[in-house]
Amino acid sequence: MIKTPFKWSCINKSLLAFALSALRMFASVYVSAQDAPEGYWLQRFTDENGLPQNSVKAIVQDRNGFIWLTTEAGLVRFDGRRFVTFEKSLIPISNNRFRGFIPFPGTAQDNSPEFYALSEKNEYVGIQANGQVSVDSSFYKHYKKFKPLAQNRIRYNSALASIPALHAVFPDTEPYFLTSGDTAYIWQNPVINCYKAGKRVFVSKGPFTHFLLIGPDPYAVDSEGDLKAIGPVTRDVVIEGEIEDNNLYSNNKNNYQLFWNNISRQAFLYLGNALYLAKSIAPGRLHTQLILRDFDLEKFKVQSFYFDEAAGSLFLGSTTNGLYQLKKQDFHANKLPASDADNVYYAQVPGAGLSVLTSQGYAFSAQPGTMKAIPERLAPFLEKTGSRFHMAPCKDGSFWIQYAFDVFKMDPSGRKILANVKLPEKAKSLSIDSRGRLWVGCETNGVYSVDEVNGQYLPKLRFRLNIHNYEIVGRENDETILLATEGNTYRLNTRTGTFKLIKALKDMVVRSCYTTEEGTWIATYGNGFFLLTGGKAVRFPLDDDRFLATAHCIVEDRKGFFWITTNRGLFQVTKQQLVDYADGKRNLVYYLFYDKSNGFGSNEFNGGCYPCAVTLANGIVSLPSIDGLVWFKPQDVRPALPNRGIFITTVLEDGKTMPVTDTLEMSHGFGQLRLEVTTPYLENPKNIRMQYSLSGPGRTDGWVPVNPDFVVSLTGLSYGNYVLRIRKVTGFGTHDYTYKTVHLRIPRTWYETWWFRLLAGVALLGLFVLSVRARSAYHIKKEREANLIRHYRVISQIIAAVNHDIQTPLLYIGFSLKQFNAYFHRQPAVDPLITRLSDETLDTSQRLNTLTRSILDYIKLQSKSPSERWEIVPVNVADLVAATSRLFAGIAAHREVEIKAMIDPRLTFHSDPNLLSIIIHNLIDNALKVAQSTIMITTCEGPVKQITIEDDGGGMPAELVDWLNQRYQSYEDWLRASQNPGQKGIGLVIVKDLCVLLGIQINAQVIDESRTSIALNFGRTIPN
DSSP states (O other): OOOOOOOOOSOSTTHHHHHHHHHHHOSOOOOOGGGSOTTEEEEEEOTTTTOSSSOOOEEEEOTTSOEEEEETTEEEEEOSSOEEEEOTTTSSOSOOOEEEEEEOSSOOOTTSOSEEEEETTOOEEEEOTTSOEEEOTTHHHHHHHSTTSOOSSOOTTOBOOOBSOSSOOOTTTSOEEEEETTEEEEEETTEEEEEETTEEEEEEESOEEEEEEETTEEEEEETTSOEEEOSSSOEEOEEEEGGGGSTTOOTTOOOOEEEEETTTTEEEEEETTEEEEEEEEETTEEEEEEEEOSOOTTTTTEEEEEEETTTTEEEEEESSSOEEEEEEOSOEEEOOOSTTOOOOOOOEEEOSSSEEEETTSEEEEEOTTSSOEEEEEOOHHHHHHOOOSBOEEOTTSOEEEEETTEEEEEOTTSSSEEEEEEOSSOEEEEEEOTTOOEEEEESSSEEEEEEEETTEEEEEEEEEOSOOSOEEEEEEETTEEEEEOSSOEEEEETTTOOEEEOGGGTTOOEEEEEEETTEEEEEEBSSOEEEEETTEEEEOOOOTTOGGGBEEEEEEOTTSEEEEEETTEEEEEEHHHHHHIIIIIOOOOOOEEEOGGGTOSOSOBOOSOBSSOEEOTTSOEEEEETTEEEEEOGGGOOOOOOOSOOEEEEEEETTEEEOOOSEEEOOTTOOEEEEEEEOOOOSOGGGOOEEEEEEBTTBOOOOEEOOTTOEEEEEOOOSEEEEEEEEEEOSSSTTOEEEEEEEEEEOOOGGGSHHHHHHHHHHHHHHHHHHHHHHHHHHHHHHHHHHHHHHHHHHHHHHHHIIIIIIHHHHHHHHHHHHHHHHHHHOTTSOHHHHHHHHHHHHHHHHHHHHHHHHHHHHHHHTSOGGGSOOOEEEEHHHHHHHHHHTTHHHHHHHTOEEEEEOOTTOEEEEOHHHHHHHHHHHHHHHHHHOSSEEEEEEEOSSSOEEEEEEOSSOOOHHHHHHHHOOOSSHHHHHHHTTSOSSOOHHHHHHHHHHHHHTOEEEEEEETTTEEEEEEEOOSOOOO
C-alpha cells in the first residue's frame, strides 16, 4: 500500500482573514480569450450578466439538472440560460447571505427536499423536486428522528458542507455530522462513528482534521496531511490515473491540493495548474481523471467546485470574480501560425500518414490523442498556383489540381509534379471516376477526359454542352456527373452522352453532393439540402434560425450521423430521421447545433470546393472554414442533448403571480395566462426545441413552437377544463420527447352558468313566441282583410248567380209544375200514379225553391256586419215548424215516414224567424234521410225553452254528436275552429253556424242506440 502525502494549503484557521483581505484587494478579474485554457470553452458570469453578487461560496446540481449557487445576495438557480435568485423579497428569510449547502438528514422522500441551503441566520431553504424552494422550519424534526444524531445541544451549522469553507471546523469541542442516504457519520475527535439505519456499523479513531465522502465511501485527512480511507480498518489511499502523467506528481511530495463537495460527494486534486476528478473505485483506491489544465485557480480566486460528468462541464466559484463554466472542446481549429499564412481553407486531400494537405500546400499532421495538428508549409508549388477549389484525389494518394489551361498530377506530398496536361480550354473543376480517369469541366462548354496511354496522359474532348461557366459538383454514380451553374443543375451520362436539366433543382445553386444507396444528398446555397432520387427532390426542413439554408457539405460518420457545414455553424442529424422524412412520414427532424464555443475558429465554414471534407484513417474529419481547418472525431463527440425535464418556473394571471402547480385554478374572466418555462441545459440554447399544445372545449390538438423566451401565453379561453401539454425534443429518435402537463380549470362567469343560460333561453324563447305571434297576428289580419274582400266578392257573385241563374228558373219551373198538377187534378180519368207523381214533383220543386232561398239567405248573412245578421222577434214555433214540415210532406209520404209535430199553437220563442226556419229545415231534412218510420218534433217551455227533433234512424255517429255538442265562447272562436271541419255535409255546418250565431245551444244524443235526438236550447245571450 502506497502512503500518499496530503498537502492542505487552502484551508486553515486564518482562511477567513485571507478571504476578507482578498475581497478588499480584488474587485474583479477580467476573463480574456487568453485566460481560457487551450482546448476549453470558458464562460464567466458576474453581477453584470446574471449573478446577484460575485462571491460564489458553494455549487451543487440537483437531480433535475439545475445548478444551485450560494452567494452573499441570495440563493441562485441556473438553468444554463439565466439565473433566478431567491432572496428575502421572494421567500420568508431574514438574511440573504448564504453559507453553503448541507445534505438532507436521512433518506429523502418524494415530498422532502433533496438538500438544503443554509443562511448565515441558520435558516434552512429546501431545494424541491420541482425546481422551486421552500423555507423549512422543521429541519430539526428530521434531524432528531435520525438517531443517534440528535444531541441535547444542537449547533445550527454542525452539518459538514463543502470544503473550503469560510468557517473553521472544531470537532474537538462539538460533534459534526454528515449523511448519505440512511447512513450517518458523527465526527467528534478522535472518533468518527458510522451508523446505518440507526445502528452503529463501525468506529474509526485518529487525529482527523477533515472528513469527506468521495462517492459512497468515507475518507478523512489526519494531522500529518495524509488522506485515509476510514472504515472498520483505517487504510492508506492509493491514487492512480491521469494524475500520474503529471510531471509534478510524486508519491513522496506533498505538492497537490484537495478540494471536495459533500453534497455531490466529489473530490478534486489540483496540481501544477491541472485539476483532476478523483473517484473512489474501491475503499482506499482513487482513480483520477484530468478535467482541466493550464488554469490557475489562485489567480481566479476559486473557492468552490462542481463537475457535471454527464455534460462535461466544470463549474468554479470565486470569492470575488463570480462563476466560471469550463468545458473541454471536441473540435479544434488548426491553423498555420505564420503571420503571412492563408488560413482560409477550401479543397483538401488526405496526405501522407495521418495528415491533411490543403490547396495552399500546407500539411497538417495529427498529434496522437488530440485534435491538434502540427502544421507546416510543405508544397511551395501549390502555394504558388493558388488553385484553391478543386483537388481530385487518386487511390494511390496522388491528386490532380487545375491551373488556368493546365491540369497537374501531384505526388501525395504535393511537392512533385507527376504529370502536366495542357487543355485547349480553361479548366475549372475536376472529378475522378472509379477507374481513375480524370474528368475536367471547363469555363466554356467543353467536357474533357484525361486518359493514361503508355504512361502518357492525353486529354480528349468528350462533350460540347449548351451551358457555360459550370462546375462539376459530384457524381450520382460512376457514369453520371452532376454539373451546376449559378441557377441550374444537370445530369451528364458519360457513357451515353445524355445531358438533361434536373427540374427539381431549378433556380438553385448547388454546392456539393453526397451519394448513398438512398439517393444523392444535395447541399445548396440558399435553399437548404435535399435528397435527389430520379427526378424527385425531397427538401428537408430547416432549423429555426434557417442557418441550414446555406448548406455547404454533408459528411457521414460511422454511427449513422450526418454532419452539415453552413455559414453559421455545424449541424448534426441522424441519417435515419432524414430517410424517414423523405419516405413521407414527415416526422420532426432534430438538428444538434455546434458553434465557436465547441472549438471552431469561426462559425463560417467554406463550401463550393471538392472535396468539401476529408476523413482520415483514424476517423478524424477535417472541415474547411474561413479561420482554420476544423478537426474532430465524430465517434468521440458526446452529443449534448437537452434531455432534462420541463419545468414551470412562473405563472402569471393578468400580471399577478400564481402558485406553480400542475393544476391551475383560474379566475372568472381572466384575460391572459403567462407561463414561464425552463429546462436545465448547459449548452447552446439553440438546441432546445420546445412546443406546446392546448386541448379543451372548442380546440383541436396541434403543436405550436414555444417562443425563444420560453414563454407560453394563452388568451381568449372560455370556461371549461383544458390540458396544456409542453414537449421538448430530447434526442435524435423519432419519439424522443419529454412532456410536461398542466391542467387548467376555468370556472364559468355568471353569464356562463346553466341557470343564466336557461333564463336567457326562456326569455329568448318567450320573445320569439311573442314575435311569432305578433307577426302571425299581423299576417292573419292582413290575410283576413284580403279574404274578406275575396269572400264578399264571391258571396256577391253567388247571390247574383242564385238570383239570376237558379232561383228565377226554379220559380218558373215551380209555376209550371203547379199548373200541370192543377190540370191533372181537374181530369177525372187521369191515372192516379201520374197524379201522385205530379204531386211529388211539385212538392220537390217547392222544397228545392225553399232550400235555395234558405241557402241564399245564409249566404247573404255572411256578408253582413254582426249587427245586421239577425232580427230577434217573437216567433210562433208551431206555425214555423208546420210551414217547414209541409215542404217535406211529399218526400216523407214517398218514404213512408210520418212527421209528427206536438207543439202548443200558442208557444213563441224570441229568435230570428228566417234563420230559425233554416235551422229547422236542415234538421228535418237530415232526419228524413235516415228515419225509418217517424220524425217527432216537440217543444218544452220551462227555465230553458227547447225544440227537439227526434228520429228513429239508428243513431248518429259519436264523433258527430261530440262535434254538434261542442261549446264556443264567441262566434269568432267558432269561425277559427270551423276552418277545417271534421264532419261531412253542408247542412249540419249551416245548423251549427246559425246556432252559434243566435246563441242556441245544441244538445245531440243517441237514445237506445236507435234513435237520435237533437235539442235546440234557447234563452242564452247571443254571443258577440
